[in-house]
Amino acid sequence: MTASAPSPAPDRATLRVEQALQLLAQSGHPPLPGAPGSVAWLQGLIDALCDLSSRDALTGLANRRSFEAALGREIDRVARSGEPALLLLLDIDHFKRVNDSHGHPVGDLVIQAVAEVLRDTVRPMDLPARIGGEEFAIILPNCAPAFGETVAERVRLKVESQIVKIGPAQTLGVTVSVGGAYAPQWVRSTAGLWKERADLQLYRAKAEGRNRTCLEPTPVSLVSPEEKGLLFGTSNFGEFE
Numbered sequence: 001m002t003a004s005a006p007s008p009a010p011d012r013a014t015l016r017v018e019q020a021l022q023l024l025a026q027s028g029h030p031p032l033p034g035a036p037g038s039v040a041w042l043q044g045l046i047d048a049l050c051d052l053s054s055r056d057a058l059t060g061l062a063n064r065r066s067f068e069a070a071l072g073r074e075i076d077r078v079a080r081s082g083e084p085a086l087l088l089l090l091d092i093d094h095f096k097r098v099n100d101s102h103g104h105p106v107g108d109l110v111i112q113a114v115a116e117v118l119r120d121t122v123r124p125m126d127l128p129a130r131i132g133g134e135e136f137a138i139i140l141p142n143c144a145p146a147f148g149e150t151v152a153e154r155v156r157l158k159v160e161s162q163i164v165k166i167g168p169a170q171t172l173g174v175t176v177s178v179g180g181a182y183a184p185q186w187v188r189s190t191a192g193l194w195k196e197r198a199d200l201q202l203y204r205a206k207a208e209g210r211n212r213t214c215l216e217p218t219p220v221s222l223v224s225p226e227e228k229g230l231l232f233g234t235s236n237f238g239e240f241e
């Protein structure tokens with residue numbers, strides 16, 4: 001076997017990074033760490049591009065792609081750990097009217113204001129995302145069923161109390177409808193089914209008059225401690241309670 005000559009370090013021209021750098025500059029990303037072309041610089045570039053591709057450009061929240069990925073991870077985690085996780089879907093009420101009466105740029109301001117409320121109202125471990133035009137979602141891991149309604153209502157009320165400044169002397173109120181469902185614990189399911197159940201509740205919230213929260217009723221644990229013990233081959237049932 002002949003030893004091959006070490007390949008030269010790729011320069012910026014071979015890697016065609018200019019376009020990527022331009023994208024980052026447009027997104028307001030701070031300068032990359034290290035000397036251009038160094039490992040630290042390239043890693044910074046990769047990290048920045050990954051971050052950019054997972055965020056919604058208008059609001060900075062997680063975009064639909066990273067939401068779907070996180071939802072898939074969460075449903076696997078719930079099936080393994082049995083921890084309760086809540087999915088909330090939120091949709092701005094009568095948003096078409098905002099666009100029609102005040103124009104698209106004002107509509108965008110309203111979307112940004114709602115995103116801001118979501119970001120500020122949930123815990124750091126929760127994931128708020130913009131998943132469509134005026135549709136948002138929040139994944140809330142480890143959220144006990146007793147608190148689901150309180151959390152969802154807190155978000156809804158915060159949005160309702162938000163005054164959006166749309167001009168020098170003009171403000172606008174905004175409301176959202178919220179639908180939610182818990183991931184089935186200890187059971188394999190799919191992210192699609194989980195989302196469908198939350199969506200059904202959102203549909204109900206809209207149909208019942210908007211600016212309200214509808215959560216799917218949660219059954220008291222379907223799996224007894226004994227069953228959990230059998231499932232995990234242990235007699236120490238209390239461990240899983």
Ligand SMILES: Nc1nc2c(ncn2[C@@H]2O[C@H](COP(=O)(O)OP(=O)(O)OP(=O)(O)O)[C@@H](O)[C@H]2O)c(=O)[nH]1
Nearest residue numbers: 091092093094095096097099104105107108133134
């Ligand atoms: N400004 C702005 N508007 C958007 C964006 N994405 C979608 N829209 C608009 O959002 C509106 C959604 O309207 P509908 O789905 O009819 O819902 P709605 O008027 O909010 O009514 P309900 O949901 O039934 O309360 C449409 O007019 C879209 O054009 C966006 O990024 N910016």
